[in-house]
Amino acid sequence: MPPVSSLNDHTGYWLRMVSNAVSQEFARKVANHDVTVAEWVFLRALYDRNVMPPSVLAETMGMTRGAISKLADRLLAKGLVERTANGEDRRAHSLSLTEEGRGKVPVLASLADQNDVEYFGVLTTEEHEALNRILKALAERQGLKAAPVD
Amino acid sequence: MPPVSSLNDHTGYWLRMVSNAVSQEFARKVANHDVTVAEWVFLRALYDRNVMPPSVLAETMGMTRGAISKLADRLLAKGLVERTANGEDRRAHSLSLTEEGRGKVPVLASLADQNDVEYFGVLTTEEHEALNRILKALAERQGLKAAPVD
DNA sequence: TTGAAATGGTTTCCTAGTCAACAACATTTG
DNA sequence: CAAATGTTGTTGACTAGGAAACCATTTCAA
Numbered sequence: 001m002p003p004v005s006s007l008n009d010h011t012g013y014w015l016r017m018v019s020n021a022v023s024q025e026f027a028r029k030v031a032n033h034d035v036t037v038a039e040w041v042f043l044r045a046l047y048d049r050n051v052m053p054p055s056v057l058a059e060t061m062g063m064t065r066g067a068i069s070k071l072a073d074r075l076l077a078k079g080l081v082e083r084t085a086n087g088e089d090r091r092a093h094s095l096s097l098t099e100e101g102r103g104k105v106p107v108l109a110s111l112a113d114q115n116d117v118e119y120f121g122v123l124t125t126e127e128h129e130a131l132n133r134i135l136k137a138l139a140e141r142q143g144l145k146a147a148p149v150d
Numbered sequence: 151m152p153p154v155s156s157l158n159d160h161t162g163y164w165l166r167m168v169s170n171a172v173s174q175e176f177a178r179k180v181a182n183h184d185v186t187v188a189e190w191v192f193l194r195a196l197y198d199r200n201v202m203p204p205s206v207l208a209e210t211m212g213m214t215r216g217a218i219s220k221l222a223d224r225l226l227a228k229g230l231v232e233r234t235a236n237g238e239d240r241r242a243h244s245l246s247l248t249e250e251g252r253g254k255v256p257v258l259a260s261l262a263d264q265n266d267v268e269y270f271g272v273l274t275t276e277e278h279e280a281l282n283r284i285l286k287a288l289a290e291r292q293g294l295k296a297a298p299v300d
Numbered sequence: 301t302t303g304a305a306a307t308g309g310t311t312t313c314c315t316a317g318t319c320a321a322c323a324a325c326a327t328t329t330g
Numbered sequence: 331c332a333a334a335t336g337t338t339g340t341t342g343a344c345t346a347g348g349a350a351a352c353c354a355t356t357t358c359a360a
Contacts, residue, residue, distance in 0.1 A: 003256065004197065004256045005259045005263050007194055007195075007262075007297050009262075010265075011270045011278070011285070012176065013298065014289060015165070017294050017298040018165065019170075020169075020298045021289075021292055022162045022165060026162065036346085038347090045157075054308080054309070055307090055309080064347080065308075066311075066350090067348070069310055071346090074346095086308095089307090091309070106153065112160055113159075115162060120161045120162075120288075123284065127280075128161070130277075131284050132161055134277050134280065135167075136164055137272075138168045139164060139168055144167050147157050147163070147167075148167040148169075149347095150347080203338085204338080213318090214318060216317085216339085216340075217316075218339090219339060221316085221317095224316095241326075241338045242338060242339080243338090
């Protein structure tokens, strides 16, 4: 690709292009339920381990503690999450889903399923498997662990 | 993936995870040259067609005209871009690269090349080609045209 | 056992976008 | 040709996040 490569000469370009489209459409879908993508990830994380300190959420979501603090505020205001004091350490507290928050998760999960089908359903089974395999290998190779949010 | 799918059950999840890692690393590389990713895309677009109205840039970059207006301000302030009035239509103007801006493009392009090698070099040739092919097919199928920036 | 360092969270300031209102100019239409 | 409508670009209000300063508390070490 001499001498000055084009934008679209790079795999990263196409990756980002497709990824953005998929994510933006998903964002649109969850927005209909008054939730952002970051909020979805947050809620989904809490769904499994019903109680988590914000620091762990920050770790698993790959966001700063400051961002989690504000995100938690917003979810609190929406009544989807609640804070409870931690008896042992008076600096710390825990976050958990409210009933309403818990009820929303399956709905949002099905939107995620739908979105994936919508975008990747056009691939043949072989293609889809190859894509998954390659992406997971890349993620593994790079030691990625945090759930992507942005 | 019944009853409530996990985050990582979706191809979109892995796509975003890898895409974010690649882009963030590229952002770090260009930041060493005092440029953001959006600025790089902007400069690279101008490099080919040396003169463009902001409206066309907005179109090709998939950003609002407001965003382009501010982006142009920043590049102007950095001395990488210049505005010139359009004789025919007094509302409009054109953007073009300064000498300095033009000089930066090849440097930034080589960073993009480097970044791609760094992330996708671990793939076999077959894998890399399959990935490119699938991504381009998806982009095509979805009618995507704007250069991804965010 | 008390002063220093570490830790959990929050807050402030900054950045880079969107969206919607706007000003200036151009174009169309009656 | 005047008025309505459309178009170009800018601006202001707002959003979500990062970085770093900060506060309160806990832990560690002399």
